[in-house]
Amino acid sequence: MPEGDVVWAAAKRLHAALAGRVLTRSDFRVPRYATTDLTGRSVIDTISRGKHLLTRVEGDITVHTHLRMEGAWRIRRAGPPPPRDHRLRLILANAEWQALGYSLGVVEVVRTSREDRVVGHLGPDLLGPDWDPAEAVRRLRERPEQAIGEALLDQTRLAGIGNLYKAEVLFLRGVDPWCPVGEVSDLERLVELAQRLLDANKDHLDQITTGERRPGAQHWVYGRAGRPCRRCGRPIRRADQGDRPEERITYWCPSCQPRRATPS
Incomplete structure (x- = not known):
């Protein structure tokens, strides 16, 4: 399972590619969120919390992902959608970049105001600004x-x-x-x-x-x-x-x- 430093680096890459830009595509390839559409909304930021990733979107929306054992986020230049791949579980794209989430162990959408529901149980984050x-x-x-x-x-x-x-x-x-x-x-x-x-x-x-x-x-x-x-x-x-x-x-x-x- 990726360690906190790997997740922190993934958050940094996601933030650089998505923050401050309007989503032109959101493709949730998990049954529960298959109809969720975030296109037209701006991404505010992406942060890591321990081994969890929180991508915040305007409208009190947070996309919560966790890499688990085999997950990875790959950042690519905007272009045609990638070929069909059963490992690809989430795509977030804008006019410049597309973020491709492969083999993600957790994909869910929660209210940003209620993020504690998914990360509130965690202890102090070794790489967080509030490390204690x-x-x-x-x-x-x-x-x-x-x-x-x-x-x-x-x-x-x-x-x-x-x-x-x-x-x-x-x-x-x-x-x-x-x-x-x-x-x-x-x-x-x-x-x-x-x-x-x-x-x-x-x-x-x-x-x-x-x-x-x-x-x-x-x-x-x-x-x-x-x-x-x-x-x-x-x-x-x-x-x-x-x-x-x-x-x-x-x-x-x-x-x-x-x-x-x-x-x-």
């Missing part, structure tokens, strides 16, 4: 018994972290993914690092946590199961963490992140 690290830490501490590797993925605690940044942040802070939140000694520094990593990568195609841009050298532990740790040389481990259907693969170094609990 103290509030994020407070929310994490509400469930002290929860494993930190699961807590960081809970978007109601803080919004924007995905599996990649979870693994990398925990490695860099030397924290076992199964350590209960209540036993993490410095949540403030952990949350601060997560925000800095997302912010550093939001304008780049690659998500780099090591400072190395070379392919294969960009991450510390994520996606490196069985390969030697860049710090100690021991093999990186991987295991499922969390309850179904929310379980995700976790990567960690057993030496640099001493285990406090055995994964079930």
Whole structure:
């Protein structure tokens, strides 16, 4: 699933292509909104909220989309409609650009004045203008018994972290993914690092946590199961963490992140 920095970049591209321009085409290829027509209306802006995208249109209208696992927005010059493609779920176009939403996990239209209905449950947004690290830490501490590797993925605690940044942040802070939140000694520094990593990568195609841009050298532990740790040389481990259907693969170094609990 795309992480918060990828969604932030998608919002930036959508905003540049659509904001301040009148829609000449809106094509919702989802049954519930198949008859919805926004042509003739101006787009006000597009923002990200965690992993959610909100495109606001005049008339108290917001198009809410979520990429889920495979979704993507592609921006193209205005022209003929793209060929029929079962993955294409939404087209928003103006005289200059067309935004094509492929394999979007969520497509819905809500009142802008009621956006809280779809994003109000989220915790502080790591890339939002109202980012509040103290509030994020407070929310994490509400469930002290929860494993930190699961807590960081809970978007109601803080919004924007995905599996990649979870693994990398925990490695860099030397924290076992199964350590209960209540036993993490410095949540403030952990949350601060997560925000800095997302912010550093939001304008780049690659998500780099090591400072190395070379392919294969960009991450510390994520996606490196069985390969030697860049710090100690021991093999990186991987295991499922969390309850179904929310379980995700976790990567960690057993030496640099001493285990406090055995994964079930």
